[in-house]
Amino acid sequence: MKAVLVAVIALPALGALAAMAGRRSGERFAKWIAVGFAAAGLVAAAVLPLGAGDGPMWHRLNLPWAETIGLRFDLGVDGVSYPLIVLTALLTLLCCVHTLLYEPERGRGGVLSALLLVVAAGIIGVFTAANLVAFFVFFELVLLPMWAIIHWWGGPKRQHAALKFALYTLLGSLLLLAGIFVVGGTSGTGDLVALTEGAAAKLPAGTQLLAFALLTLGFAVKAPLWPLHTWLPDAHTEAPTVGSVILAGVLLKMGTYGMVRVSLGVAPDGAAQAAPVLGVLAVAAILIGGLVCLAQTELKRLIAYSSVGHMGFVVLGIATGTASGINAALYGNIAHGLITGLLFFLAGAVKDRTHSGELARLGGLRNVAPGLAGVLGFTALASLGLPGLAGFWGEAFAVYGSVTAAKPLWIVLAVLAACGAALAAVYLLRLLRLVTHGPSSPFIAGLGPAAALKRGEIAVWAPIIAGIVVFGLAPWLLLDTFASPLLEAVIGK
Incomplete structure (x- = not known):
């Protein structure tokens, strides 16, 4: 299940890359790609409780990151973080479906869907981080894509x-x-x-x-x-x-x-x-x-x-x-x-x-x-x-x-x-x-x-x-x- 723990972050991140690449075949194709990866991310999030261990966390992945300075890539999930992970995956999927059905006022729906997936990857990373450094990195990852969503697709004072x-x-x-x-x-x-x-x-x-x-x-x-x-x-x-x-x-x-x-x-x-x-x-x-x-x-x-x-x-x-x-x-x-x-x-x-x-x-x-x-x-x-x-x-x-x-x-x-x-x-x-x-x-x-x-x-x-x-x-x-x-x-x- 450690692979699933990685997948809940990796799927939206990969989906964002795939959606951007798919724009060569049209914005609608890119939006379909985003919906598919968001749906896969929701499924991965939903099955996280399977095989839960008896320790402080259901699942934990702790890998070397920068050993010379003591940094590790440390992820985990438990009952506190799990509902928020599922909520994030669900709302991301619904927002991608909404973007598929209703093209944004300023167009480029494929880019918008990709940015939504990047935001989701960052937010889920925050909810799964079991280390202060990993927590901070994911916390910061959300800033730029959300800024772009407001700046490019917002209202008159965006x-x-x-x-x-x-x-x-x-x-x-x-x-x-x-x-x-x-x-x-x-x-x-x-x-x-x-x-x-x-x-x-x-x-x-x-x-x-x-x-x-x-x-x-x-x-x-x-x-x-x-x-x-x-x-x-x-x-x-x-x-x-x-x-x-x-x-x-x-x-x-x-x-x-x-x-x-x-x-x-x-x-x-x-x-x-x-x-x-x-x-x-x-x-x-x-x-x-x-x-x-x-x-x-x-x-x-x-x-x-x-x-x-x-x-x-x-x-x-x-x-x-x-x-x-x-x-x-x-x-x-x-x-x-x-x-x-x-x-x-x-x-x-x-x-x-x-x-x-x-x-x-x-x-x-x-x-x-x-x-x-x-x-x-x-x-x-x-x-x-x-x-x-x-x-x-x-x-x-x-x-x-x-x-x-x-x-x-x-x-x-x-x-x-x-x-x-x-x-x-x-x-x-x-x-x-x-x-x-x-x-x-x-x-x-x-x-x-x-x-x-x-x-x-x-x-x-x-x-x-x-x-x-x-x-x-x-x-x-x-x-x-x-x-x-x-x-x-x-x-x-």
């Missing part, structure tokens, strides 16, 4: 949004690299398994606090955590539909996954000291994200700011350091990836039909496109945390994890976070009132039959809808998967 994304990401990377140097230089190892299992405990308390601060600030840019979030609304608003889906669905999860796998794993004492500050920032993100959403007049921008609030719940769960809080954070990662990924697919569909994302121009959508309005209503209800859908469990148990910390500050944070959940209901119901209800606006009334759901859209969205329902009704399917000796070690600290 160049500004791409530059802002790059600058913020570089800032986070510098902080992350500094944290890695502190940990590696002090502990003498970059092995994440060894650090999580006990090597990190040998680090002095002051060093742990410094390492945790540097690492977590670096991850907070990606998460994104207030006040380091300001790149996100611009990037989401200007990115093409598939770019927004990958950004929201899995790229943000690199930050919160890093907080669990790296920050908590290598600096447990530092995490305990900094937890109140991280918890306060998480609740600030929940409340400020919700309030800003109430003031938004553009669909994609509203969804982007909602991600700030929803990811705040994920960070709150991590900050509690409790079993329920961390499991809620891991669950919330997957739920947010599915729900917000679908919201951006829907926003793209609305914009393709109306050539506008302004809420004031979209009123009465259900009168002309009841199918589209119905899926939008379903996804908004999932996003606001309706019980029985995937959005409920992560946020509810993040609040519960804060309560179980049993300290006055955490109880106050739990109450404020619950108020933030109520804000989410307000802005999402406002969204539905403005977009789907009421009399049809002139921009909607003239759409006619062209506004109906397309078979291609149904095919792309159906797996996400199924995931939202299944994980909402059977949350144990994910929670049981998260069980991991490394996660138990993190929580035990």
